Amino acid sequence: MKALLSAFGAGALFSAGLSVAGMTRPSKVLAFLDLAGAWDPSLMLVMCGAIGVHGLYWLFDGKRDRALLGGAVERPSKTGVDKRLLLGAALFGVGWGLGGYCPGPAVASLGAGSRDAVVFVLAMLAGLWVCDRVVPAPER
Amino acid sequence: MNVQGFTPLPALLGGALLGLSASWLLAANGRVAGISGIVAGALPGSGGAPRAWRGAFLAGLVLMAAALAALSPALFATPEGRPWWLLGLSGLLTGFGTRLGGGCTSGHGVCGLSRRSPRSLAATGTFMALGFLTVYLARHVLGGAS
Numbered sequence: 001m002k003a004l005l006s007a008f009g010a011g012a013l014f015s016a017g018l019s020v021a022g023m024t025r026p027s028k029v030l031a032f033l034d035l036a037g038a039w040d041p042s043l044m045l046v047m048c049g050a051i052g053v054h055g056l057y058w059l060f061d062g063k064r065d066r067a068l069l070g071g072a073v074e075r076p077s078k079t080g081v082d083k084r085l086l087l088g089a090a091l092f093g094v095g096w097g098l099g100g101y102c103p104g105p106a107v108a109s110l111g112a113g114s115r116d117a118v119v120f121v122l123a124m125l126a127g128l129w130v131c132d133r134v135v136p137a138p139e140r
Numbered sequence: 141m142n143v144q145g146f147t148p149l150p151a152l153l154g155g156a157l158l159g160l161s162a163s164w165l166l167a168a169n170g171r172v173a174g175i176s177g178i179v180a181g182a183l184p185g186s187g188g189a190p191r192a193w194r195g196a197f198l199a200g201l202v203l204m205a206a207a208l209a210a211l212s213p214a215l216f217a218t219p220e221g222r223p224w225w226l227l228g229l230s231g232l233l234t235g236f237g238t239r240l241g242g243g244c245t246s247g248h249g250v251c252g253l254s255r256r257s258p259r260s261l262a263a264t265g266t267f268m269a270l271g272f273l274t275v276y277l278a279r280h281v282l283g284g285a286s
Contacts (some may be wrong), residue, residue: 007170007193011200013161014173014246019208019215021154022147027219029224031145033275038144042151047249049155050162054254055144057163062255069171076252081262087203088241089150089248089263091233094271099230099277100219104175106231107198111205111218119224121233127235128180135240 003069015108021046024109026100026116033097084135162251169193174247175201176238235266 022028022042031040065073096102101109101120109117162173171193182194209216238244241263243252248267252260 003169003193004196005145005263007171008200008273010161010165010169010173010234011197011217012204013200014147015173015201015204017154017157017161018209019154019205020157022215024152024205024216025218026200028145028219033280034267034270035141035272036276036280039141040145045148045151046155046158047253049152050158050250051155051188051254053156053159054250055159057159061146061167062175064167064172065167066213067166068168069170071170073166076172076205076257076259077172078259079257081259085259085263086266088237088239089266090237090270092230092237092244093267094274095230095233095237096245096267097173097271097272097274099227101174101178101230101234103234104201104244104246105271106234107179108201108214109270111202111207112209112213113206114216114218116218116222116227117216119227123228123231124198124235125179125183126240127232127237128176128183129170129235130202130232131236131239 006069012016014104015111017050018105018108021049023102023107024112026105028100029096030100030107034101084086145244157245157256158250162246162254165197166251172247172251173197174251176235176244177242177247180239241267 012059018024028040029043031038031042069071099120101117103124106117106120106124110121147187165171165173167246178194178197180192205216243260243263248263252262
């Protein structure tokens with residue numbers, strides 16, 4: 001139960017971060033991606049703030065192997081760069097550039113009742129489902 | 141270069157909150173705050189992956205947004221009149237691509253770069269580059285409204 005409350009709190013904090021940063025407004029994200037237009041560099045600072053804080057966490061507590069609320073600390077095991085990673089990231093980049101939503105802000109915006117987010121998330125779930133059907137993989 | 145709409149302080153503050161959330165989830169729950177992975181693992185039929193914490197995280201994400209939208213709807217403003225097919229195509233590519241590439245802006249961009257993962261650096265460089273290219277083509281070559 002404690003672990004669920006903790007995950008709920010982390011999700012709420014994540015949501016607050018996204019909306020304060022402006023990432024839940026597709027127009028702001030698209031303005032960051034529009035280098036040749038009226039460019040809005042804000043997203044660079046969002047990344048700096050996030051990586052600054054989380055990078056510091058890694059520096060000081062990166063060797064932790066047991067979580068505070070029990071259980072092992074999850075560690076992504078893959079390290080190499082492969083075609084699957086690059087193709088996936090490239091397709092996501094095109095999707096991001098078309099809509100200005102990435103998964104976090106899109107899911108959060110469901111709570112705000114955004115019609116655009118509903119259409120986007122339904123399609124995102126379909127894309128995920130299709131990927132699992134056409135690209136069978138034991139681990140990603 | 142023509143810079144407009146730059147909001148450095150909210151951007152840094154919001155980013156710091158994202159970093160705090162990712163650190164909290166990792167320290168307390170031992171989990172990585174990658175949203176595409178959390179969504180995928182929360183779905184029925186996602187194998188043996190534990191689903192409860194993912195559901196709780198997503199509930200926090202959605203409910204906090206609902207509360208913030210009640211205070212300030214402008215935080216979630218969307219461009220007027222975007223066609224459904226554009227959002228659908230965008231979502232489809234995002235779902236397929238993040239599943240194939242094992243992460244999105246949060247999992248690779250925030251969590252992966254914070255622990256200096258070469259995979260995440262390659263993924264982040266790639267989706268940013270394609271994001272720039274897509275907006276350039278849509279706005280300045282094809283002249284679309286995206």
